[in-house]
Every structure is written in C-alpha cells, then in structure tokens.
C-alpha cells in the first residue's frame with residue numbers, strides 16, 4: 001500500500017546552527033496509529049512541524065497523501081489536523097469561536113452540528129461559551145484537539161496529547177483516538193509514557209538525536225522494551241540460587257541478600273505467580289519486594305549503545 | 309482562493325476590536341474632541357482662516373490622517389505580533405491558505421478598523437465645526453488607500469518586531485513626528501521656504517495634502533504627486549510582504 005506520509009532524507013538545521021534532523025526516512029501507513037518515541041530534544045516536534053508547514057524543511061522531500069508539502073501545500077495541509085505540544089490558543093475568545101475558526105481556516109463552510117459533536121465528544125460542550133483562558137490546562141489541551149478535529153482531518157498529529165492530563169481523561173483520550181482510527185483517520189502521536197505507546201500504537205518509531213533509529217510493530221518492540229526487574233529482599237542471605245528455582249531467570253545480588261528476577265512485562269506475567277509458588281515451596285522468606293521498569297530514556301541509551 | 313479562510317481570519321480579527329468598544333470608539337472620540345478644544349478653540353480663535361477655510365475645519369483632514377496612520381500601523385502590527393508571540397500563528401501556518409490570503413485577511417481587518425475610526429473622527433468633528441466635503445468619492449479613496457498602505461507597514465513591523473518595545477518604536481519615533489510635521493495642523497505654505505523644501509521629503513505631507521484637497525478643493529502639493537507617493541509606498545510594502553512570505557522570515561524557524 002502507498003504510504004499516506006512519506007518522508008525521504010529529511011534534514012533540518014536551525015538558524016542557531018543546531019542540526020535537529022539528520023536524514024530522516026519514515027513512512028506512515030494509512031489508517032494506523034503510529035507512536036513516535038524519543039527523549040527530550042530528539043526532534044519529534046521539529047519533524048511534525050515540518051510536515052505541517054510550521055517549520056521550514058532543510059533537504060529532502062515529504063509527501064502527504066501523495067501531495068508534495070511544498071509544491072502542493074494546499075492539498076497536503078487539507079488532510080492534516082495538528083494538536084501542538086504547547087498550549088497555543090487565543091485566550092480571549094470562547095471555546096466554540098476558537099473551534100469554529102479552525103474549521104473556517106481550512107476552507108470549510110460552518111457546520112454547527114459538527115462542532116457540537118466534536119465538543120460533546122471531548123466533554124467541552126458545557127464550556128462552549130467560556131473564554132479559553134478560564135479553562136484548566138487539561139481542558140485547554142482538549143480545546144486544541146477539538147480545533148484539530150473541527151476540519152475533519154484524514155491525518156491527525158498529536159504531539160504529547162496526554163502531558164499533564166489526569167489518568168481518567170487519559171483513558172478517555174485513548175478511546176477517542178481509537179474511535180478516530182476506526183473512522184479511518186491515520187494518527188501519529190508522540191509520548192513519553194511507554195504504557196501509552198503500548199496501549200495505543202500499531203507501530204512504533206524511535207527517534208534519537210535527529211535520527212530514526214528503528215520503526216517496528218508494537219508487539220515486537222514491546223517484547224524488547226518491556227523488560228522489568230523485580231528485586232526480592234531476602235530474610236536470610238543465600239550463597240547460590242537454590243536448585244528448585246533454577247527454572248526462573250534469577251540472579252543473586254548484594255552479597256546474597258537479594259534475588260533479582262528479570263521478566264518481560266508483555267508476555268511473562270504468569271511467571272511471577274509461578275516464582276512466588278516456588279519460593280514458598282523452597283522455604284525462602286522475603287522481607288520486601290520491589291519492581292522497576294526500565295525508563296524509556298534508559299532504553300534509548302541502551303538501543304543507541306547496541307547500535308554503535 | 310480559499311475565500312472561506314480569508315473570511316474566517318478577517319472576522320476573527322474584527323471580533324477582537326469589537327470586543328473592546330471603549331478602546332476602538334470612545335477613546336478616539338475623546339481625543340478628537342480634545343484636539344478641537346485645544347487647536348480649534350484656543351489656537352483657532354487667533355488664526356481663524358487658512359486659505360479661506362475656517363481653522364477648526366482645516367485641521368479635520370489632518371486629524372483623520374493622524375489617527376488613520378497611527379492606528380493602521382498599531383492595529384496591523386499588533387494583529388500579527390500577538391499570534392507570533394502567543395504561538396497561535398501555528399494555526400495559520402499549518403492551514404491550507406496562501407500567504408496572499410493571510411495578508412488580505414490580516415491587513416484587510418486592520419485597514420477596516422482604521423477606516424471605521426476615520427469615519428468616527430469625521431462624525432465627531434461635525435459636532436464641533438461646519439463641514440462640506442467637495443470630493444467625497446476621493447475622500448473615501450484616499451482614506452482607504454492610506455489605511456491599507458499603512459496597515460501593510462504595520463504588518464511588516466509586527467513581523468520584524470522581537471519585543472513589545474520594538475513594536476512601539478517605529479510608530480512613536482517615525483510616524484507620529486512625521487505626521488505632526490506633515491501639516492496636520494498647518495499648511496506648509498506657512499513655513500519659511502527652506503522648511504517647505506524639507507517638508508516635501510516627508511511622505512505624510514502628500515497624504516494630508518490630498519485628503520485636504522478632497523475636503524476643501526485646495527492642496528499643498530499636486531494630487532498626481534500625492535497619488536504617486538501613496539502608490540509607490542504601497543508597492544514597496546507589498547514587495548516586502550511578498551519577500552517575508554517567500555522566505556518565511558521571522559514566521560518559520
């Protein structure tokens with residue numbers, strides 16, 4: 001299938017001389033949810049800004065729905081809705097005026113029914129006549145989403161849509177995004193929450209220091225990224241890992257006072273129950289247990305080390 | 309042409325003014341009234357007539373032009389500086405609209421506001437002085453043309469400015485002095501010959517002169533020269549704006 005967005009050898013050097021993108025190649029498939037992950041400053045917002053026409057591209061080429069973003073910018077931009085990372089809105093205007101304006105800017109005739117549906121979907125309907133500045137941060141974020149949806153985009157960019165959004169609302173947004181995908185909208189989102197990518201994405205791309213270092217199906221990647229570590233603090237120190245526990249991925253640490261269990265959060269959740277059963281059977285007493293998941297940042301560092 | 313987008317952006321800009329009627333209507337009415345009290349009554353009682361025109365009436369075109377220029381510049385400069393400053397410009401940059409369409413909307417809105425303001429001042433002055441307008445058609449042409457040209461200048465300033473101070477710099481340092489020295493309150497015939505010559509280098513002289521001609525049928529400089537100056541200035545501003553959008557200067561990183 002022809003990719004809906006195709007980015008070829010894209011570079012970007014800011015006026016400061018800083019090279020933010022170093023030859024990015026990326027294809028987005030029609031109808032997918034693509035999560036773009038990467039540490040702060042990796043170039044995610046820069047990349048999105050270039051595709052949307054906000055940042056001037058360097059070398060390379062980009063097509064959106066087959067339209068070159070420079071030569072055929074009208075056709076390309078008509079397809080795109082953008083929810084920026086920063087909370088940019090006209091503070092003095094009302095929510096509905098803001099949302100209606102976005103629709104008009106894209107050349108579409110006013111459609112109060114559409115605006116009403118968008119505002120209701122985002123639980124903003126009762127705020128429609130409030131000036132944006134009177135809204136909370138999470139609500140402002142939703143106004144930005146409503147603005148992007150007001151012009152019925154085929155492609156939606158969400159640059160950290162859930163930063164600063166509470167847990168309940170985050171779940172809400174996830175189901176919204178899935179609903180949009182079911183309606184055929186292609187979605188590209190960035191996030192710093194690994195569970196968000198895990199929950200939502202069909203495919204994941206990782207960008208670091210201006211380079212896409214991998215793109216992969218989620219299931220495959222989660223196996224690599226989802227490694228967890230559980231530390232068991234023992235009541236009595238051990239000299240070796242007892243034979244009945246040999247089947248588990250265990251290592252002794254801290255002079256035999258800790259057992260470290262590494263497991264894969266996506267596929268090996270059952271392993272934990274089995275381990276505890278075996279520990280009890282072997283008569284090993286625990287003082288404390290704690291788990292930790294490698295952060296995305298660590299994973300990026302790891303991936304980069306692997307590559308070099 | 310994305311007409312709907314132009315209309316949307318224009319309306320959004322206009323709504324901003326209409327939300328603050330005090331600033332857009334009340335304050336020009338008050339300041340115009342003050343000019344009439346000070347210049348019309350106090351000074352006018354000594355000067356009485358210039359070229360057969362009552363002094364109070366004589367200053368009306370100058371007053372209109374003074375407000376037209378300063379307001380066109382500050383409206384347009386503010387109109388584009390605000391979205392740059394607050395980041396909301398992203399929406400215009402990512403919309404399927406051409407630079408020309410964006411300029412028509414922004415500059416059109418700024419010019420409309422100052423034309424309305426010019427009319428408010430004209431109506432206010434009717435309360436103070438008798439007035440007949442010899443060439444009403446040309447009056448409208450000159451007002452609209454000046455408003456549009458100086459809104460373009462304001463737009464350029466709003467894009468160039470990197471701070472609020474700079475936004476105020478050009479209007480205060482250049483435009484206001486030029487307008488005061490441009491014959492708002494006197495005819496340049498009244499100056500010594502040397503300063504008459506110097507005044508001819510002040511573009512505002514031409515603007516005020518032709519507007520005054522449309523009111524009273526008498527001009528300081530020829531109408532053709534005035535029109536040439538306005539059109540030339542308009543062309544320069546259009547050229548600069550076209551360059552800004554072609555290069556993305558100060559709009560895109």
Ligand SMILES: Nc1ncnc2c1ncn2[C@@H]1O[C@H](COP(=O)(O)OP(=O)(O)OP(=O)(O)O)[C@@H](O)[C@H]1O
Nearest residue numbers: 014016018020039040041042043044045046047561
């Ligand atoms: N206008 C600019 N001028 C100079 N450098 C810039 C500019 N904007 C961004 N950069 C630099 O480009 C790099 C990439 O920035 P970008 O905003 O794309 O990162 P990001 O991946 O979105 O990060 P985050 O996760 O923090 O949002 C950073 O090092 C940043 O400092």
Ligand SMILES: [Mg+2]
Nearest residue numbers: 044045085159
């Ligand atoms: Mg970012």
